[in-house]
Amino acid sequence: MSSKIGSCRIDAHGVDNEVATGWRPQAGFTHSVTSPDQLERLNASGGIAVSFATQGRSVHLAFQGSQSETLSVWETQSRTGFITSPMMTAELVTIRFVETGAMVRINQNGADVIVSPAQALLTSFDVMRREQATPGFSAISATVSRSAVLDACRALFGAETTMLPQFETVVDLDTTGLRAVRSTVTALRQHLSTAAGPIDLMLPLLQEVLLYQLAASWPMIGTGPSLHIPTATGRAVRQAIDYIEAHLRERIAIRDLAEAVGISVRALQIAFKQQMGCTPINYIIARRLDRVHAQLRLSENETIRQVAASWGFVHMSDFAKRYRERFGHLPSSRRAGG
Structure with missing residues (x-):
């Protein structure tokens, strides 16, 4: 939900050329709105890409996530439905997976698309006029810069690629590749839900995975660029x-x-x-886990968290899950002599 309020513009690299007055990077945000007054205060406070309006007298809207100039991931739930309108212009690509309810997106040219459960949306943020979510709506969404997607396409399809392929706007989640995109967005959301420092080596890997999955797996209109x-x-x-x-x-x-x-x-x-x-990324993760595994028996003066962090694992629940999948036991068992 990387954004700018007012007339300022985020360029293709996600970097703003003017002083931000409303938008701000947020490692974590949580909003819960249950009254028109709260909704008005939310719209006035800024910091997000859109303004919200109700579809009736009652309102329920909750969303939580994180946002930066290069990647934003958030989850949305609403019992009453809502309407959103952009408060920015930005060279961003929006990815949205609808879980319940439905969303109607109306673009600047007047065309509209409907996204239902078990479907996903991929579109440029700057073509949106407004979005309308039905009661009982829930979704997980992400934005990435258009330039990052183009770089991924160039890496896969060749340096001669100068324009983004024309991706299908709405797709059914009926392929392994698309379900993998959904899983990576979810993993990023979970990963970003806990603040981390610069030693986090998992986050850039997950971001790169998302971009390559998107470029390689999302259906294109026509034949798309040839894969050399x-x-x-x-x-x-x-x-x-x-x-x-x-x-x-x-x-x-x-x-x-x-x-x-x-x-x-x-x-x-x-x-x-x-x-x-395995993939190169899975190999990198496995080798870092191997180093942690060896170091746990040798570094008795360091905590498990310290050892894990020294190899780039700063989210302990994710680290423990990956460690157990690779070695068949928790890292605490290794420290105990297992």
Whole structure:
């Protein structure tokens, strides 16, 4: 829900060229509105992308999430329904997964689309005129910058790509790829629900996963750009592994990894899957877990949280889940001698 109130504009990189008067990054926000007076105060307070209006005398609206210049993720629930109108212009792409109820989106050209449960919406924020949610509405949504999506398309389809593909606006969640996009948005929401510092190495990986999933899995109108996938050798995978091991405590972007070994992102993903049985991102996470696993027995003066954080895991519930999936027990068992 990355936004700007008033006439200020967020450019293609999500960076504002003027002083923000209403919008502000928020690591976490929670709003619960049950009266017209509360709704009026919410609209007056600013800080979000849209203004809200009721569809009747009663009002119930709740939403919570986080927002920044590059990524915003939030959940919305409403028993009464609501109407929203943009209070900004921004080069952002909106992704929305409707869970219950429905939403009608009316664009600047007068065209409208309806998004129902088990469907998802992908559209540019700046074409919206207003949105109307039915009573009983709930959804999880995200915004990413248009330039970030374009960069992901270039990495997958080739550097000659100069425009975003024309994605379908509303799709059914009937493919594994689309369900994976939904899962990644949910994982980002859970990950961002707890504040983290700069040592969080999971967040940039999840953001990158979302962009590549979006570019590769969302249906396009027409044929879309051709996917050029040169064959990657075993040597390229070994070089990629060497790069990962040398930079394991640093932020590793898959695009940088592919460039370091001289192949495309898509070729690297396919080669890793074929030769290692996993994606590059899953390999990076597994190797960081391995380092934590080894260090827990050697660093008795450090807490489990400190050891995990030293390898980029700052959300303990997510870390414990991943650790147990890999080793079959909780990290506390390892510290106890298991």
